[in-house]
Amino acid sequence: MARTPTPTWFFALAIVRLGPRFLLCQEKKYGASWSIPGGRVEPGEQLADACVREVMEEAGIPVTIDGIYRIEHATSPDRARVRVVFAASPKDDTPPKSVADEESLQAKWLTLEEIARLPMRGSDLRMLLQRVMDGMPVYPLEIIDGEMSV
Numbered sequence: 001m002a003r004t005p006t007p008t009w010f011f012a013l014a015i016v017r018l019g020p021r022f023l024l025c026q027e028k029k030y031g032a033s034w035s036i037p038g039g040r041v042e043p044g045e046q047l048a049d050a051c052v053r054e055v056m057e058e059a060g061i062p063v064t065i066d067g068i069y070r071i072e073h074a075t076s077p078d079r080a081r082v083r084v085v086f087a088a089s090p091k092d093d094t095p096p097k098s099v100a101d102e103e104s105l106q107a108k109w110l111t112l113e114e115i116a117r118l119p120m121r122g123s124d125l126r127m128l129l130q131r132v133m134d135g136m137p138v139y140p141l142e143i144i145d146g147e148m149s150v
Helices: 047-059 127-135
Strands: 006-019 021-027 038-040 063-076 077-090 104-110
Touching: 006 047, 006 063, 006 127, 021 038, 021 047, 038 047, 047 063, 047 104
Parallel strands: 006 077
Antiparallel strands: 006 021, 006 038, 021 104, 063 077
16 A cells, blocks of 8 residues: 655755854844754755755855764654755855845854854754864765665
């Protein structure tokens, strides 16, 4: 008997670090809270490409993907969500976006101390950024690859 496919959404997020600072975006929705840049992967788009696109759209910063911090999977009775949190670094010294648009209100380079004073979208984000600062491992991009043809 065939099973009904589970609708699954994929998201690509970036922890972009510049020395002791992290790139955060103030979101237009979710109460103008702050978060790392990221968003949904579009049909036909690779996860890493989605990450680069989302950082540019939300923060205005061109980045290089350096690896993967973690892959998260959450389920509910009728759907699932997969989030890949990439490690990224800025390609150049482009300043973060300062003019609001449909993607975000602004972006800033912030220290953990500055982040502690901001309203954050996710309750675990500060802890994740602290783990990164403390040397959280970065896994190679090759752990995510396309399917192999047989």
